[in-house]
Amino acid sequence: MQSFKCSAQDLVDFHGGEISRELFVNADIYREEQERVFARAWLYVGHATQVRNPGDFIVSKMGEESVILARDRAGEIHVFLNTCRHRGMKVCRYDEGNTKTFMCPYHGWSYGLDGKLIGVPDYQEAYKPAFDREEWRLVEVAQMAIFRGTIWATWDKSAPSFEEYLGEARFALDHALCPWDGGDGETEVLGSTQRWIIPSNWKIVAENFAGDALHVVSHRSVDLAGIGPSEGEGRRDDPGRLVVAAYPGGHGVMYGVRDATTVPNDYRGSRITAEYFRHCWKKRRARRGPTADIVPLVGTIFPNMSFHGQQPRTILVAHPLGVDRTEMWRIYFTDRGAPAEVKDFLRRYYVRYAGPAGMTEQDDMENWNYATAASRGVIARQYPYHYKAGLGAAKTSDLIPGIITDHPITTEQNPRVLYQRWAEYMDAGSWDHLLGKQSVIR
Numbered sequence: 106m107q108s109f110k111c112s113a114q115d116l117v118d119f120h121g122g123e124i125s126r127e128l129f130v131n132a133d134i135y136r137e138e139q140e141r142v143f144a145r146a147w148l149y150v151g152h153a154t155q156v157r158n159p160g161d162f163i164v165s166k167m168g169e170e171s172v173i174l175a176r177d178r179a180g181e182i183h184v185f186l187n188t189c190r191h192r193g194m195k196v197c198r199y200d201e202g203n204t205k206t207f208m209c210p211y212h213g214w215s216y217g218l219d220g221k222l223i224g225v226p227d228y229q230e231a232y233k234p235a236f237d238r239e240e241w242r243l244v245e246v247a248q249m250a251i252f253r254g255t256i257w258a259t260w261d262k263s264a265p266s267f268e269e270y271l272g273e274a275r276f277a278l279d280h281a282l283c284p285w286d287g288g289d290g291e292t293e294v295l296g297s298t299q300r301w302i303i304p305s306n307w308k309i310v311a312e313n314f315a316g317d318a319l320h321v322v323s324h325r326s327v328d329l330a331g332i333g334p335s336e337g338e339g340r341r342d343d344p345g346r347l348v349v350a351a352y353p354g355g356h357g358v359m360y361g362v363r364d365a366t367t368v369p370n371d372y373r374g375s376r377i378t379a380e381y382f383r384h385c386w387k388k389r390r391a392r393r394g395p396t397a398d399i400v401p402l403v404g405t406i407f408p409n410m411s412f413h414g415q416q417p418r419t420i421l422v423a424h425p426l427g428v429d430r431t432e433m434w435r436i437y438f439t440d441r442g443a444p445a446e447v448k449d450f451l452r453r454y455y456v457r458y459a460g461p462a463g464m465t466e467q468d469d470m471e472n473w474n475y476a477t478a479a480s481r482g483v484i485a486r487q488y489p490y491h492y493k494a495g496l497g498a499a500k501t502s503d504l505i506p507g508i509i510t511d512h513p514i515t516t517e518q519n520p521r522v523l524y525q526r527w528a529e530y531m532d533a534g535s536w537d538h539l540l541g542k543q544s545v546i547r
């Protein structure tokens with residue numbers, strides 16, 4: 106297997122639109138990116154509604170590593186590495202719950218919700234000389250941020266603030282996370298997180314949701330066969346004019362831009378659901394004015410958090426497990442105050458659409474998995490992938506922040522920008538260097 110000895114920039118020809126297959130099959134590159142990307146970037150950890158009350162926790166992941174997201178007695182939110190400071194055992198082995206402490210099952214050390222080491226069995230007799238327990242707290246992230254209910258963290262003290270990290274992609278995430286401004290304004294998680302493993306590299310998932318508009322052809326089959334998520338009780342609405350926007354931080358979004366003739370939210374299978382969303386749409390327009398018509402349909406916040414901003418309203422995190430193994434976590438949202446029939450309708454619609462059994466997700470996974478398998482061979486991996494669509498077509502607009510390519514969608518601009526940013530992470534020594542680099546994306 107070829108090792109990763111060259112510059113990452115040699116593998117990503119941004120201006121020529123060619124990207125080496127090594128990015129997706131080389132185990133050395135994979136190991137490097139755990140340090141250079143996942144230990145430095147801001148990563149999505151969870152949603153504040155999953156830890157509403159003191160003592161609530163969920164176990165999440167940052168890159169390959171298990172982390173605990175917990176709310177302490179004082180109401181503060183923390184993100185800790187899920188590993189005991191004594192001999193490394195997982196201190197929390199549940200997916201979610203409410204607790205007073207995290208007790209390690211190995212030798213019984215226990216930690217408070219604020220990470221302090223508060224209990225060591227037989228401390229006086231067994232641990233001589235005495236040690237300073239304050240120094241042996243759970244390892245906590247360097248920075249944590251909450252944005253519209255989503256919780257983000259980084260291991261890097263020198264990383265910029267989360268808002269700076271997002272840059273102008275803030276516009277998309279802001280609209281996506283509170284898409285309808287409906288109900289009582291609060292969001293809730295619908296059901297549990299769906300988790301499954303696929304045999305492909307995490308980056309191909311990230312690029313797909315960053316705005317690979319060309320792949321919609323692969324979703325025609327389920328609609329032609331009449332088993333797609335839009336059939337029967339599903340949804341038919343007009344996304345409007347499609348525009349893709351890329352951001353120097355590596356983020357990419359596909360927007361639908363509506364006008365007065367667009368008819369949103371025709372939920373044929375449920376009159377109450379259709380009425381609810383029409384009502385929410387009116388509220389959204391009243392509150393947001395003209396920007397209400399710009400809907401972030403789908404996007405990726407670099408490196409591995411993807412979202413749908415309309416329906417389904419969902420976050421997908423592609424956690425790396427190995428060069429050709431990715432653990433997919435999908436979580437669904439709804440308005441907390443929505444009628445029960447709306448929630449029930451959405452639950453069925455979401456599961457039919459995405460997740461391991463979702464009709465549309467299955468199309469995508471089939472492509473990613475077979476692309477990975479077909480790229481591993483010593484011959485196949487010598488041939489780069491083609492990302493040339495829309496080279497030179499990008500521009501800026503007053504309407505949507507970022508570097509955009511407008512209708513008709515014939516561009517691979519957003520995947521190109523994602524890989525350019527990936528190469529900058531792989532090659533840059535410090536955040537000063539990374540921030541200085543992020544202007545050249547056209």
Ligand code: FES
Pocket residue numbers: 189190191192193194209210211212213214
């Ligand atoms: S590994 Fe946790 S107490 Fe020993």
Ligand SMILES: [Fe+2]
Pocket residue numbers: 320324465469
């Ligand atoms: Fe897709």
